[in-house]
Amino acid sequence: IPAFLYLLYRWMVKKDRLGGFLVIGYLSQYLPWVFIGRVVFIYHYFPSVPFVVLMLGYCFVRIVKKRPMCQWWIYVYTGLAVCLFFLFYPVLAGEDISPSFVERYLRWFDDWQLTGGVGEVRSVFANILKIMDKIIGVFIK
Numbered sequence: 001i002p003a004f005l006y007l008l009y010r011w012m013v014k015k016d017r018l019g020g021f022l023v024i025g026y027l028s029q030y031l032p033w034v035f036i037g038r039v040v041f042i043y044h045y046f047p048s049v050p051f052v053v054l055m056l057g058y059c060f061v062r063i064v065k066k067r068p069m070c071q072w073w074i075y076v077y078t079g080l081a082v083c084l085f086f087l088f089y090p091v092l093a094g095e096d097i098s099p100s101f102v103e104r105y106l107r108w109f110d111d112w113q114l115t116g117g118v119g120e121v122r123s124v125f126a127n128i129l130k131i132m133d134k135i136i137g138v139f140i141k
Helices: 002-012 017-034 046-066 068-092 099-106 117-140
Strands: none
Touching: 002 017, 002 046, 017 046, 046 068, 068 099
16 A cells, blocks of 8 residues: 555656556556455455556665665565465465464454354365265165
8 A cells, every 4th residue: 555655646746657557557457346346355356466566666666766775674574575475375375274373373353254264164064965975875775
């Protein structure tokens, strides 16, 4: 969001054409989903990700040109972002992970729903399969 706002400012006030291109590209992928009344999933946002990455990169270049001493902070920020991606990747990919790991490391806010849905669906599905196996077993005998 800060990179988007900064580039929006650069485009409108400083007439930065590259910033304008990135803002328009991002909005062209993001805005159509704002008006959707049904549930929107994370994969609907994926086409916007390249523009977010390019906006961040462009902002980083501008910051380093203006303040070269900030380059170290950009490395720290990027490193933290990569570490957080790998930390949350099992949840993002829908992998089975232990609830204790989620509670200890990933649930930063009480209202975050990171587990439960898939496991509950699997257990319900497993119960349905057991019931169907019993029913089929009665007819096959």
